[in-house]
């Protein structure tokens with residue numbers, strides 16, 4: 001749901017880019033986006049699976065959230081959803097996203113692209129195993145930044161069970177609540193290959209544009225390096241499971 005097009009983002013930088021998609025009721029629209037991402041040099045498709053419907057975002061409802069102009073869909077369909085119930089974003093998601101999304105759709109996606117497909121929104125080891133069986137190239141553990149369902153577990157709390165289930169067959173990434181280098185360190189120690197960052201990037205952007213985003217990533221990098229130095233880890237490879245204690249271990253030690 002970007003306000004810039006696939007092509008605009010591609011021409012703005014030569015960084016490695018992954019393209020995140022939702023599956024639309026109209027599959028031709030999803031297919032077109034995937035093809036545009038391929039043509040624009042994106043390296044992977046990230047299929048978000050935790051939004052069959054938009055969660056109940058009460059602030060959006062109260063504030064009568066207006067869906068932003070989603071430029072990728074210009075000429076394809078109108079994204080100007082209106083709602084008398086409150087959130088226009090919710091009305092937009094209801095009318096366009098396919099709530100019947102299921103495991104077979106990964107097969108469909110694989111049939112229309114040669115790019116590796118990552119699945120974003122996994123929170124259990126059972127789903128992680130199914131995702132690997134369905135042929136994904138990577139897993140992003142995520143609860144959508146806590147924006148979809150109250151009481152969904154924190155992504156970091158399920159990281160280890162997913163890593164164990166996946167057994168190194170595909171890389172495991174995690175997002176949600178990464179605010180400090182220590183958070184990155186913890187995720188790496190619990191077996192994540194990398195972390196993804198949402199709101200800190202947006203906060204940096206809001207405060208100081210591109211320089212603000214740069215500063216956010218520098219801060220995280222500096223903090224990670226300091227944490228590594230103070231934990232006796234000269235390289236990322238030196239960060240091990242033994243460097244962190246989880247709640248489960250605390251509980252065991254008090255039994």
Ligand SMILES: Cc1cc2nc3c(=O)[nH]c(=O)nc-3n(C[C@H](O)[C@H](O)[C@H](O)COP(=O)(O)O)c2cc1C
Nearest residue numbers: 001020048142144145175176177178197198199200
């Ligand atoms: C304003 C906003 C918009 C988002 N839009 C999307 C989206 O379109 N697709 C998606 O997969 N995740 C979306 N997310 C979720 C993020 O990708 C990510 O999972 C989450 O923000 C990570 O948590 P963090 O913000 O604590 O780092 C959005 C998050 C925010 C805050």
